[in-house]
Amino acid sequence: MATVQLHHVTKQFGDVTAVHDFSLEIDDGEFLVLVGPSGCGKSTLLRVVAGLEEVTSGEIYIDDRLVNHVAPKDRDVAMVFQNYALYPHMNVYDNLAFGLRMRRVARDEIDRRVRQAAEILGLADLLRRRPAQLSGGQRQRVALGRAIVREPKVFLMDEPLSNLDAKLRVEMRTELARLHQRLRVTTIYVTHDQTEAMTMGSRIVVMKDGRIQQVASPLELYEQPANLFVAGFIGSPPMNFVRGTLEPRDGDLWFAAAGISIRVPGALAGATAGLGGHPIVLGVRPEDILVDPERVRVLPDHRVEALVEVVEPLGADAFVHLLAGEQRLTARVPGRVKVRVGDRLTVAPDPDRIHLFDPATEQALSRAATSP
Ligand SMILES: Nc1ncnc2c1ncn2[C@@H]1O[C@H](COP(=O)(O)OP(=O)(O)O)[C@@H](O)[C@H]1O
Numbered sequence: 001m002a003t004v005q006l007h008h009v010t011k012q013f014g015d016v017t018a019v020h021d022f023s024l025e026i027d028d029g030e031f032l033v034l035v036g037p038s039g040c041g042k043s044t045l046l047r048v049v050a051g052l053e054e055v056t057s058g059e060i061y062i063d064d065r066l067v068n069h070v071a072p073k074d075r076d077v078a079m080v081f082q083n084y085a086l087y088p089h090m091n092v093y094d095n096l097a098f099g100l101r102m103r104r105v106a107r108d109e110i111d112r113r114v115r116q117a118a119e120i121l122g123l124a125d126l127l128r129r130r131p132a133q134l135s136g137g138q139r140q141r142v143a144l145g146r147a148i149v150r151e152p153k154v155f156l157m158d159e160p161l162s163n164l165d166a167k168l169r170v171e172m173r174t175e176l177a178r179l180h181q182r183l184r185v186t187t188i189y190v191t192h193d194q195t196e197a198m199t200m201g202s203r204i205v206v207m208k209d210g211r212i213q214q215v216a217s218p219l220e221l222y223e224q225p226a227n228l229f230v231a232g233f234i235g236s237p238p239m240n241f242v243r244g245t246l247e248p249r250d251g252d253l254w255f256a257a258a259g260i261s262i263r264v265p266g267a268l269a270g271a272t273a274g275l276g277g278h279p280i281v282l283g284v285r286p287e288d289i290l291v292d293p294e295r296v297r298v299l300p301d302h303r304v305e306a307l308v309e310v311v312e313p314l315g316a317d318a319f320v321h322l323l324a325g326e327q328r329l330t331a332r333v334p335g336r337v338k339v340r341v342g343d344r345l346t347v348a349p350d351p352d353r354i355h356l357f358d359p360a361t362e363q364a365l366s367r368a369a370t371s372p
């Protein structure tokens with residue numbers, strides 16, 4: 001088990017800065033998820049931790065030992081890739097044992113580790129099979145097993161579930177979580193899939209263009225996104241954004257856009273003080289657009305008139321696509337709510353759950369801890 005520390009790590013490939021001034025401390029036994037769109041530098045970051053790429057600048061420590069110049073094989077990390085290639089002519093046992101044989105581990109020690117990994121992964125009855133005789137999920141487990149038998153200090157997992165079909169991916173998520181609870185090996189898990197990140201990480205790092213955008217728990221990312229990118233990336237369907245202006249009226253500030261006028265709630269008054277006349281972006285999650293007439297009635301300063309353009313029923317929920325003034329908004333409503341295309345509704349963004357962003361810096365304006 002080990003901690004991993006990254007101090008101002010930058011990695012350039014010619015003109016491309018794949019990872020930019022990345023600093024993070026990963027706790028002993030932590031399962032850290034790194035998420036971001038394709039090309040944001042996730043794999044590069046894992047590869048510099050593994051030692052497969054050298055950093056351009058910065059330091060990497062594994063268990064307080066500077067490893068910048070330590071060879072990959074001496075870093076005691078094991079990597080699991082998306083495109084795991086099992087040896088097709090070897091059975092499961094030999095696939096699991098191969099790396100250890102290369103490292104000249106003693107024969108009975110190899111046998112112990114292979115059988116233990118096979119037991120943990122539910123492969124004990126499949127040791128004599130070849131990869132072609134396994135299902136996709138079983139093959140993925142063998143790939144994980146090859147990392148487990150190494151008994152490394154750190155697991156580095158680069159989108160290991162991306163090649164599996166949707167159902168299997170969900171099952172393997174749970175299996176990986178269980179595996180981590182059992183082994184407690186420090187893990188850095190990379191994915192481009194925000195749902196996967198949200199369900200698997202206790203702490204998530206959101207990356208964009210090689211830079212950290214936010215480090216937080218899943219709930220904190222969802223409820224207090226630090227900037228427009230995180231707000232739009234985490235959550236499905238994504239947060240609604242409306243561009244407008246802050247206007248002073250009767251001692252309050254109001255958010256104003258074509259067809260929408262909403263009083264800025266008290267919790268955001270401090271952050272918006274003095275911003276009258278400034279452009280602003282309002283963000284509201286689909287489930288935070290209230291449609292229940294009883295709830296909308298008591299929010300006279302937050303009502304929005306909207307036309308229902310499309311309804312997408314999903315069973316438990318429905319997505320209702322609205323046109324409010326010139327703005328398109330998506331609301332998520334309970335599936336039982338009767339809404340039809342062409343209906344005119346009065347809706348209200350829940351004032352306790354409105355987000356405001358500065359369009360110049362793209363940063364969120366912070367909300368006071370308690371709303372009056
Ligand atoms: N060996 C390389 N040579 C040149 N550019 C690279 C190399 N590896 C990655 N890059 C570039 O670095 C950026 C980050 O890539 P990568 O780490 O693979 O992103 P991700 O894994 O998040 O999709 C991309 O712009 C990619 O094209």
Ligand SMILES: [Mg+2]
Binds near residue numbers: 042043044158
């Ligand atoms: Mg990648």
